[in-house]
Amino acid sequence: MVAASTTFARPLKVALVGVPGLGLALAVAAAVLGGFTVVDGWRLLLIPGCFAAVALAERFPVKIGPQQKINLGALPCLVVVLLLPSGIGPMTAALSVLVGNRFVHRSWTESVFNAGNVLAAGAIASLIGAIGATADVTRDVRATLAAFAYVAANLGLAVIPPSLLTGKPYLLLLRKAAVATWPASLTLAACAVTMAVLFVEAPLAAALPLVVLPMIYRMNRAIEAQARANEQLEGVLAAQRRFLTDVSHQVATPLATIMTNLSILRRANRGGPVEEAVADSVASAERMKRMLGRLRSLAHADEDVPLRRELVDLAELTADVVRAYTAQASTSGVDLVSVVAAPARVNADKDLLREAVANLVDNAVRVSPRGAEVKLSVERGLAGPVIAVADHGPGIEEDRLPRLFERFQRSDSGSGLGPAAPVRALPAQRLGQRARA
Missing domain, CATH: 1.10.1760.20 (Arp2/3 complex 21 kDa subunit ARPC3)
Structure with a gap:
């Protein structure tokens, strides 16, 4: 042209x-x-x-x-x-x-x-x-x-x-x-x-070869309808991303103020009768902060964001996650342990990989009963290193296992954004996502 x-x-x-x-x-x-x-x-x-x-x-x-x-x-x-x-x-x-x-x-x-x-x-x-x-x-x-x-x-x-x-x-x-x-x-x-x-x-x-024209016309109508549907879907996804981003940003500022005031209140009432209630409030605020982070991950999950790859020591990464969730596990009466069966390193985006593991640990701690153990382990699998999170919660329905890592999928007994929140942000890393009830 x-x-x-x-x-x-x-x-x-x-x-x-x-x-x-x-x-x-x-x-x-x-x-x-x-x-x-x-x-x-x-x-x-x-x-x-x-x-x-x-x-x-x-x-x-x-x-x-x-x-x-x-x-x-x-x-x-x-x-x-x-x-x-x-x-x-x-x-x-x-x-x-x-x-x-x-x-x-x-x-x-x-x-x-x-x-x-x-x-x-x-x-x-x-x-x-x-x-x-x-x-x-x-x-x-x-x-x-x-x-x-x-x-x-x-x-x-x-x-x-x-x-x-x-x-x-x-x-x-x-x-x-x-x-x-x-x-x-x-x-x-x-x-x-x-x-x-x-x-x-x-x-x-x-004129017999022209009998294909009605079929071509119908195919054109179908292609046009599919194109319109794709445009509408893209608009819905864009609106969803904007909504999630706006929500996470709008809530972040008042949440930071709440966490600061709770920290002051906790220090002022150390050893007092309301210390346990303040500790629970701090744990809930921390959980909300992590949830906001996952909302941001979901908002950018479908965007082609380049990964910051580096050599990640899985023993250090899991130890970092355990330290971050020790207080929450203690408040919930859950014993959180880390087991490294074999040293392992992977080439991955450290922040996103840590977020994925942290989300699994967070889910496990929340659904486990008091006195139970949540084990975060690093093992050597046939295809490479394996990070496993095992808990004693209510389990996951068999029919939900194939869709567990899809967006907003969770078990009937669970709550929150589901395991897909950070995992959706890691398509290029080809994580081996597996779940067992």
Whole structure:
């Protein structure tokens, strides 16, 4: 596609003028060699049909993906190139494209370039394999080669302006364009050859390949509906991320004030009758602080945030987590222990990995009954180091185990954000997430 601007660099100007000029030269050569004689009078009806079909194709391009469209105008253009004389077919296709482009308000520069492209490709195809009064095996083969030559020439010329505009290598863009469009292009070429041969051999059956158009229409509707659903889902997820971020930030300031006042109150009532109540309040405030951290993790879980990888000593990491949760475990009457069966190090984001382990320990401490033991261990597994958290809580329902690490999944007896809160922030680390009841 050519930009609508009227200011172009010199190489691009040469291409914008040169391609239509090449098309005219090839069209003249095709007219001289192939002539203007129409074999059957009915074929002249293809001229207005081509104009109408190209205009409709320009107005209603077919989607073959969420961000990719294809213009079916190549189908009628190729049919007239194969069935009309070499002096008429390519020019009919080119003028149809020119009118169709202007019909959808493309610039004159782009419209003329596209018409010149079709004129050049059509002239080449017409010289290779225009179908005469009868079709035989040899002409069928030549018509097939002509259709493929049309597609190749059309694509090769269409890539020239983008290459000159962006400065990217021509062959690189050509390869990308070919990879993206070859299934649709070859399908259109095969369909055009089939219709052209049927027009000669069995005119009443020539329109049969068009029965796929209703299916294509329904596929387009489905693709458009899916695209709208994806946009709505992305909007919902973005709103969710904003909400979680706003909540965590809005609550953080008053929570910091509460924790400061509780610390002052705890020091003032050390040994007093309200010390235990203050200690419980401090533990609850600490828990809320950790929950806010997990909310922030959830808010950024779907964003492509680069990981700060480093060599992490798992013995030090688990010891750090145990120290952080010793007070909470003591308040809950739970014995929190750490066992390192074998020294181990992993290349990971230390902060995120610590958050994941801390969340599991927090869940285990909260659900374990008084007097129970929560064991955080580092073991050597078959596939590498394993961090395991074992508790004596109520367990997890079997049907929930496969979905345990999904967002907001938890057991019926649990509460909070669930184990996924920090784990969702670690997709690139490929954690081996396993849970047993």
